[in-house]
Amino acid sequence: MKKGEKTKNLILAQSLQLFSKNGFSGTSVRDLSSSVGLRESAIYNHFSSKKAILAEIFEKFGQSTAGLNLLDDELINMLNKPQKFMQTFSEKLLRKWGDIEEIHFFNLVLKENGTEINGIKISVNSLLEDAQKVWVMIFTEMTNHKFIKKGSPEIFANEFIAPLFFIRMKFLLDEDNIDLKSAIKQANEHTEFFWESIKR
């Protein structure tokens, strides 16, 4: 890796960290540059503007917070054991959400919710909707194969996902107070409770 590429990644990483903590407006280019040990002007060798940094952060981290990429073969083969499936999935999801960069990114989305960037609106909403869509698919599949009882997959999806986001906000949001253990514990409690409502 060339030197330029290296510092560019460093700038991106530090920007994510600072933007998520102090917000985009609350972070100056001088804050950024000094956090990577450079002068402010050096930033512009790698990015055309401060906004361009934010844009590239969203290009890099913006996809797939929903968890679609967690659906590997091992997991898909569990579809016929819904409780096991949900438990395994939610633990994987929470572990992903517990990653420091994912935490920073979530904080950033909350802080910059509503901001336009390259004509696209940053939106907490779309995070929720993306996650919901995945689970509507999953529950549709499960009802079709009669692995769970009949009912609206949309409602099932809402009821399953909402507590996971709730847990995320409670245990995986405040950087000084991350508690992955409690998060997973409550997610298991949730899955157990939820399973009782949808089993055949």
Add this chain to the structure above:
Amino acid sequence: MKKGEKTKNLILAQSLQLFSKNGFSGTSVRDLSSSVGLRESAIYNHFSSKKAILAEIFEKFGQSTAGLNLLDDELINMLNKPQKFMQTFSEKLLRKWGDIEEIHFFNLVLKENGTEINGIKISVNSLLEDAQKVWVMIFTEMTNHKFIKKGSPEIFANEFIAPLFFIRMKFLLDEDNIDLKSAIKQANEHTEFFWESIKR
């Protein structure tokens, strides 16, 4: 009401609006003053600093987003009809959350989450925890009187509240896309689904 008090309230109202949209750092004193038709220096007749405005916003709106104040006698007398109780309460809560000032305040808390103000940390978390505590109380009462089946009131509270916050974020967050009707509809679906899990 004297003139001074009037403009002070105007400044507070406009500040809540602008801070919630552009963030504290993203809003200048000149933005504020011009939004109420004044010069920037006039602001300092009513507030000692920009930060003091933010502090007073949190003093004014910061209490009781949890919904404790919605628990009037009419509602308490419904405790023995849990489904009716939950349905009535959540509709009241969502209507409150659908109020424009409440929407702005929620956006503000999301944006300024983690910021210290007067030594107190602004925190999304405490909003969730406050709401949860209220419902732990309620479900404890309901289990004691055997209005609902046995089980952990903490889990019940999580399972009941999480979807309400989920709904809030989906339908009562983006100012240009408020949909109270859908919010209430989904809350009713949720209550119905949830009721099946906790009825005796």
Add this chain to the structure above:
DNA sequence: ATTATTTGTGAACACTCGTTAAGTTAATCT
């Protein structure tokens, strides 16, 4: 109606902001 007080303006302050240009050092290529 006159005075006292409150609320507002206009201009300025010291400082920080994002960004650019010219020149220097360091890394890469042949």
Add this chain to the structure above:
DNA sequence: AGATTAACTTAACGAGTGTTCACAAATAAT
């Protein structure tokens, strides 16, 4: 190795920041 390109520094720009101060206008009290 020397030549070429990439990466960084120093210095500066115009504009915007929060805040202050002397003064003017409007309101409230006598």
